Amino acid sequence: MTNKNFEKAEIFKRLNEPQREAVYHTEGPILVLAGAGTGKTGVLTTRLIRLLIEKIALPGEILSVTFTNKAANEMKERISNQIGDLSSGLKWLGTFHSVGAQILRFHPNKVSLENDFIILDTDDQVRLLKQIIKDENIDDKRWPAKQLLNVIDKWKNKGLYPEDVSTKDDDYFANGKGHLLYKIYQERLKYFNAVDFGDLILESIRLFENNPDILESYQKRFKYILVDEYQDTNVSQYKLLKLLTGQYQNICCVGDDDQSIYSWRGAEISNILRFEKDFPNAKTIRLEENYRSTGHILTAASKLIENNDSRLGKTLWTNSGEGEKITVKSNWDGEEEARQITSELEKLSLNNFNLDETAILVRASFQMREFEDRFIAVGLPYKVIGGPRFYERKEIRDVNAYLRLATQPNDSLALERIINTPKRGIGETSVKKIRDRSKENNLPLIESIKELIEEKSFKGKTAESLNKLVNLVFHWNQLIKEEDKVEIAEVIIEDSGYLEMLRNDKSLTAEGRVENVYELFRSLEPFESIKAYLEHISLVMEIDSNQHGKKVSLMTLHAAKGLEFDYVFLPGWEEGVFPNQRAIDEGGLEALEEERRLAYVGVTRAKKKASIYYSANRRMHNQWISSIPSRFVTELPEENIETDLSNYAGEKELFKEQEYIDFDQSDYETPGWERARFESKSKIIDNKTTENYIVKDSPFELNEKVTHKKFGKGKILSIDGKKLTISFGSNGTRKVMENFVEKI
DNA sequence: GATGGGGCGTTTTTT
């Protein structure tokens, strides 16, 4: 095909001016700042397609990285829909981790790995770390393995090897022993011929830093580099990109600093903020025309995000008219909020509106329960997006461990996982004996077992079981060598006694587990071999969930990034819930800005209508908390919102209570807040529904001594529901809400 | 090796 052909193509014609520029500017570094709904993925794929069609690069010469498998698959699909076979051979289109794995698979020996190294999942990592902590005689109660994993993860995200962790960075764990444990962990990984997710990036960096010739070959190979969601990259991913970019500098990063919501897992918003400094002569293109939302939604979201300081700044606009205003509604509590939203959804549903185009986006998953309860009560079809993943289920991991072991008997971590599952009478002492032998003689566990059996170190049932297990493993391995067909998986799992164990389990969950195992067998079908399956799932922790039917989507704001719906419901916009108090406590202003970006992501998911809700009271950890509207509510411009207080009863109560909070000390003096206060006062309120919720039994007693965050120690003079009158001595006598007070 | 009680944590989650 020629240039003309490309220019005639529909995908090209559809581009607007800045999009076109982003597609055509192929030489030199370029940052495409793509606001929500501005056709980001379209630009990325069109750019790639153009490189191929105009034969600027061969498929194998384009490195194209995304963050999630979902994004990678979507891109692949879009491309192949457009150009079919031309797209085959795009073997470097994938997630950061799959690219890292691919690189390491070519040169395992250069980073002290062997062929067929295994990729650990989180569960394996924790088990390994637990062992290390115990071996080092550290109290694993005080210093849990999970926490160590977080610390190590953090270091890996920052591109730090054990030797790079300075004493200064190492006050997180076990009084400065963190980096030592990290070192041992890395040694153990090498010993198991294993890497974790972080290593896929980190070891790739090490490979390139230690082998300039190899690096150069990759720099030459990757004529063009495309990066999606650049705001989500962490330091080590950035380093890897920087290395690969080399002298050619043909890197195109697409992202949106306003949608950076993953700092807590290592994403560095500074990567995108610094782009122009990092890559000299970089071109920045802003995509600001939004094709998703209507005017009010877009303006409100834009104004909201303008409250952030750390941003590159862009102004979204749309041609699609004003549309509907964002509604802001208040409720008495979470339950009422769920009722309210559900009834709005029911109305839509009764008018034959497609529920697939509706979503409820929450800040934290505990908020989902009330909605699920309500949906079930009224029979509204819904689906939860995200949540516990298939491959993280225990039974699935167990089965995978058996399959790993069958393909690779030396996989000691897999063996340790299932050595006594189902119960075979191989206790902790036997396992320790085996493990010790392995450490002494530097052997895989299975070889140690063989040795120990020959030496008759085990007796009775233990010896018998171990012998049987070892023989089975080698038998399976033989089966797979002869004919690696996925059907063998079922044979293996039956042989092992695992399925029998589940079938004999009378508990409620066991039935589901058996089903899950069969689901796994089904999911093997598309694969050529068990080995291919295992390699796939070690990088892809998801299974395609086929959630059919028209349903409301229920998910967290994080899970909603990249999605869009006609109607978006945003409950729980209250201080403490959203912005999340813990986030602010731990991360201060930066965290608050991230929360605001989350709000921005939420609002911009809506195509036709966004509705925001807050409640006067919320039950958290089984305690009633009275709450005040989120500052984000007050940051929405008045002209783009419609405050609807008609529905509900608790408003009066809410604002009456607010008067007991010391307003001088609060941040809520924005115009929106004042407006809300004023409106609430002028409303006539039906008090009926509130009565059920009024607290009758106070946890406090008259004359009880308490402390208040601000006023210090005091004595309770009177109790009126949640309102306490307290004498604070020199600080005077004040009325305060009980949740601002603690017992001494 | 099963069972139950005590202790603990309870934001977001991908690979």
Place this chain on the structure above:
DNA sequence: ACGCCCCATC
């Protein structure tokens, strides 16, 4: 309040 994890106990 609740669920999960770990350990002690039988």
